[in-house]
Amino acid sequence: MQRFSGLSLIRRGLTGQRGWQPQWRQAEPKAAYDAIIVGGGGHGLGAAFYLAKEHGLTRVAVVEKGWIGGGNTGRNTTIIRSNYLFDESAALYDHSVQLWEGLSQVLNYNVMFSQRGVMMLAHTVHDVQVSQRHVHANRANGVDNEWLTPEEARAICPLLQTDDIRYPVLGAAFQRRGGTARHDAVAWGFARAANALGVDIIENCEVTGIRRDSHGAACGIETTRGFISAPRIGVSAAGHSSVIMKMAGVELPIESYPLQALVSEPVKPIFPCVVMSNTIHAYISQSDKGEMVIGAGTDAYTSYTQRGGLHISRHAIEAICELFPMFRRLRMMRNWGGIVDVTPDRSPIIAKTPVPGLYVNCGWGTGGFKATPGAAHLLAWTIARDAPHPINAPFTIERFRDGNLIDEAAAAAVAH
């Protein structure tokens, strides 16, 4: 792997940017691996990286139906935070934020993690009470979060309109360690680092079946490019988790919905943090290119179409125009949808399955990007040791049978 450094950038810059090598090699599927990861998004590529780096498993393949990072990794609004209510969730999401904090150095790849702060607005008395409860719960769990008055919120984000709107801003919860990262760089950085450790990244390879041996254990995958054998298979397929897991006879408590986002034309740096509002439902931040990145809600019905109803986007834009009147003249450039896998309690599943040798990381719903390194790290641990890490131990499939739900509907922030 060609290492990146300030010096190498200057040297290539002075010689016409020639001599850069491809950052990972295109691999042909081999007949057998020690482990296969299904799904080449940030979560799957990261799991392969951690399997190789921390568990010494280097005969690993990542198989991806399309191109890496082309699913929800490339479709989300890149917000990172860990201000979730319950102990289990706080541990899970903060594990991820801690990995984000060192990720660029670990990968030798700039993922542009920017801890610009995430502000979640409160518009009603109920909002204020719930937000303050979140702040206190977070602080008790060692997760930074603080309560802001409307004046303090405006001091941080001067564009914010707090008065003279239908739902005035009564305060806000602010997590300073939260922020954004460059989504593509996360997929590419993990792919490059995993590949350097020997992981094969196989694109344009759709899984069509999961083969099980005479004892019922998973022993390989059927793909559009032939059968690939492996004693351990990790599935990290986001909106298509139900489809893939059904191939092994595993039924999930998941429904897939389209979730939309949109970006404006690029403008000068004007927006210092991330602002989210659960109540009037909008969230917004500015990318490093200058586009305002806006998140909308999910559609009411399940679908795999990767688009969504225009009225859903419109609803988000109306809320943005109310909170930030100067954006009323901003033109939107693109909008798109991704398919998100939603569980009944809005918490993910990172677990062993009833099928030996088959592991799953799914159910991230509307908020999986923030968890990319954490989920990847924990999935790799679970695969390598055939047992969950203490952090993901509560996030089983069986919690729905046993009644141990981790209800994060309020913290999930996206209306659904």
Add this chain to the structure above:
Amino acid sequence: MLLINCPYCGERPELEFVHGGQAHIARPANPAECSDQQWADFLYRRDNIKGLHAERWRHTHGCGRFFNALRDTTSDLFLATYKVGEQPPTQAQLKGATA
């Protein structure tokens, strides 16, 4: 926005409706006799089909009645809507309807 054909009122915009999830899930007649797994399956497990999906809708801002629909989740195209208590149309009936 989808255009949905309510079996009672005819075609109306999606905004008038509420999605009611997967159709034809029967509540166990005697929940006390269910195992934990059976009860969890009733409450939480869903087919989440990529393809033809039988689902419930309620015409909340219209007649207020529930009905069922058959929709392709890869295109969002409605193939049929039908009343509660009726079985979804078969492939042969659907072909006859579109021919």
